[in-house]
Amino acid sequence: MYNFDIAKPTTIADAVQALTADEAQPLSGGQTLIPTLKARLAMPSTLVSLHAIDEMKGVCMDDEGRLCIGGATTHATVMKEAEAHYPGLASLAARIGDPAVRNRGTIGGSIANNDPSACYPAGALGSGATICTNSREIAADDYFLGMFETALEEGEIVTEVKFPVPEKAHYEKFIQPASRFPLVAVFVAKFADGVRVAVTGASNNGVFRWTEAETALSSNFSADAVSNLKASADDMISDLHGSAEYRAHLIGVMTKRAVAAMS
Amino acid sequence: MPKDGGIGASSKRREDVRFLTGNGNYTDDINMRGQAYVHFLRSDVAHGTLTNVDVSAAADMPGVVQIFTGADFEAVGGMPCGWQVTDKHGEAMQEPKHPVLAHGKVRHVGEPIAAIVADTLAQARDAAEAIVVEIDELPAVINMKDAVKEGAPKVHDELTSNLCYDWGFVEENKGAVDEAFKNAAHVTTLELTNNRLVANPMEPRVAIGDYNRSDGEHTLYTTSQNPHVIRLLMGAFVLGIPEHKLRVVAPDVGGGFGTKIFHYQEEAFCTFAAKAINRPVKWTSTRSEAFISDAHGRDHVTKIQMALDADNNFTALRTDTYANMGAYLSTFAPSVPTWLHGTLMAGNYKTPLIYVNVKAVFTNTVPVDAYRGAGRPEATYQLERLVDKCAHELGVDPIALRRQNFITEFPYATPVAVEYDTGDYVATMDKLEEMADMAGFAARRAESEAKGKLRGFGVNCYIEACGIAPSNLVGQLGARAGLYESATVRVNATGGLVVMTGSHSHGQGHETSFAQVVAEMIGIDESMIDIVHGDTSKVPMGMGTYGSRSIAVGGSAMVRATEKIIAKAKKIASHLLEASEGDIELKDGAFSVAGTDKSVAWGDVTLAAYVPHNYPLDDIEPGLEETAFYDPSNFTYPSGAYSCEVELDPDTGHVTIERFAAADDFGNVINPMIVTGQVHGGLAQGIGQALMENCAYDDEGQLLSASYMDYAMPRASDLPMYDVDHSCQTPCTHNPLGVKGCGEAGAIGSPPSVVNAVLDAMRSGGFDVPHMDMPVSPQRVWAAMHGGAEAAAKVGVTASNAKPNA
């Protein structure tokens, strides 16, 4: 780790201000950033901790029936407090990492980082969530741009994520044996007006929607509807733990299982 | 009835109190006044010529005390190898120089190039970034097949090739073995890899060097399984420090699994630098450093063949193994694929003719050495996979084929030079069949199939050689050390006593089980006995802990020393009781005169020894302290039978272990609970190897599995509730406790049954795949089900684990 200054703002406005400093970077749960710093792979001059910003914490329902989660809310809190409103999402949060990770890591950090194997991007894209920042609201479809790439501008903070609550949803996760992140995971959400299927862990371009499955499921919401669908192996991640073909295959299996779990 | 103390009691592990309450004293807990910190700048390329290491800018950085490079170590010796193997032509193995810091060339990613000593660790790391290192990269040799090809780039220019040795065992038998294959009714052939592993003890390595100007004494605190071995190797071969001026302390050590046996450069460096800068120097490995600097394990590629007659009797066995040494010879590396592997190839079977060939190969990878089981898991895996394959080719029951070929008479001299003293392979197999509930298997399989899963059952036997070893024998085999063990028993005036043992405990629970033995012998409470280990200034010269040798060799030394104590105490008692020595009996901590009610307590005798007012001073010296060195006359041969039941998800290839049974014969058992715990730990590592762990390099010599993001360690949730039994006991005939050792059995005995079970599950689903290499990861299983063994063989394969003949 290199030396850095630390700012501990208590409001979003102060955090945004603090982030205007040269080489400043937000620090949320630190579950990704701290290991990066320890390995000396990043050299921020100032870390702006989001930990003391109460207006960025908590889980509630808004007037439009959306589940709103503050950007600095931990996975453990979502696991507990979203259960009554959106069990499919609470169950996703409950399976991120281990208890230590869940008690520190936050939804804002996960969504901002957009690791191609992270869980929340699938939940947000699969729900058609809205990513709220200090300056604007971005639809999930426009937010996730690629591996570790998002629509966020320099110094922009994810303050809240708003999830339309589907009729039902299920997250099916097949873990990579070492990291226990998804090797492939699929989030399927059934809304009155259609089905969304988001896939993480699989693609070189990060989280994506499997539109063929969405079409099939929107007209017939059953495991059978997707049992003959094959995801393409083009542009899938290929590494020590799974070839592109294996990952493409798992997309089908996980989608089918997610649907079966809801039927 | 369970005993509440002494031999056979499940006494609670007394050391756990300090471990579990955060009061352990690990090496990193030690901080010396004024200590400086060292950071090692390590090579990030696998092979290259060092053209320039410029430390001038770094030397001026804040807090930097001194920067060392390979040139600073030209005057001292290199890292020594503790075992010399003689090849099949009678020539000594090729033994390259192993510098403390790289000099001239770098030979693996992670090799230390410079050592930066500074006031703080952060300053040392900052300065490391200012060092200019220029390396002319050379092609790296990673795959063993490529390494031994004519014209391959050489890891060591001074050697004739990358072949360390070509070992034939027993070379004189080769002709007869080949002849038997010509006459065989059936031959089964199997090619396999034994996947390379990273040991991953929970505590990374740490070294602290200290030098005292007033008496010229060096002290090294280190995470070692054998501090005396480090003192001897480092003192005599590397730094030239006489042993009376060098103290090595290995305090609480958080797991070793073999990788902390060896003498490492960082230890020599900290000892050397402490004197050079006249300040203590501390190094604590990061987990990332551990991956690229702790010796790795396994990494064999083998072709094995069994010849059978028309009645399915094994008639001959031959094997052809490539064993990876890595870039340098780690301390005991040459012995692992030879004497700890070839000698075990008979397994539990009376195969009359065996020939083993091993080619040890240098590659541009981290050195490979002993890891829990060391050579014996490799032998067991090949043999037990082969026997299973044999059974399926012949269409016979794998257990019946094993039983038919079991050795049943002991002692048994194998064709690979060792003599098993005792064993009862039929008994452990009977026990296993009972534990595994084979009768219920069909119903369990049906239940799995109803859920769309496949279920498989696999079994294997194992034999290992522990209690290493008779010194004169291993001397003939090339060991450059003796392999006895020592113990001093120091009785205090008030009756409590301390045993100073040359064995070292790094999780095994010696402080509990060793005390149980002495308590039983004297008849006093375990709480009156303390076990001291891990400090060369307290303990007589001992050889440390590895190869499941502690209770068999170290325990035996302790028994011998305690016998001397008892003999002397009886003399004192006979004086106090005015009876003849032959009539004195020791029972329940009191000496009595046979046939009378006259007795004297243990404490009265020990007090008399140190306050010798009424004492036979003309006949015996005061005091009660005895030392014994024990050199075993043979290895011990624990054995057993293991079974594994898996459920396999055919859609994903994911395998879960549903049941695992282990029936072991460890001879006599001192503490059944500790033994069970040792088996549990070994099973976790064996199952980890079989299903998950894979140390893989790419073709440029970069470690692909260099952190826990990519190196899969088994966790509790990956493992079943084990069914472990050690009631089959054929005591060892040649050590005083009749014990055999249990530390490695789980890791040795489990991988084949896991793979056998997975293949069985696949067969039940119509996927007849003759073999899959470990780890049988989900993607590999899935590939095998969709493309057969050939497809599976391509999965997860990198430069380091591709087969020589593929």
Ligand SMILES: Cc1cc2nc3c(=O)[nH]c(=O)nc-3n(C[C@H](O)[C@H](O)[C@H](O)COP(=O)(O)OP(=O)(O)OC[C@H]3O[C@@H](n4cnc5c(N)ncnc54)[C@H](O)[C@@H]3O)c2cc1C
């Ligand atoms: C052992 C382990 C296991 C894990 N397993 C999983 C898993 O199974 N699934 C999974 O999805 N994740 C997993 N994670 C990652 C974990 O969920 C992280 O918490 C998450 O990815 C990052 O969140 P954080 O709050 O810790 O962010 P930090 O580490 O603090 O920050 C991450 C990045 O996001 C930026 N950032 C943080 N907050 C904001 C914000 N509000 N607005 C803008 N930028 C921001 C930071 O500057 C940094 O670049 C695991 C992590 C560990 C250590």
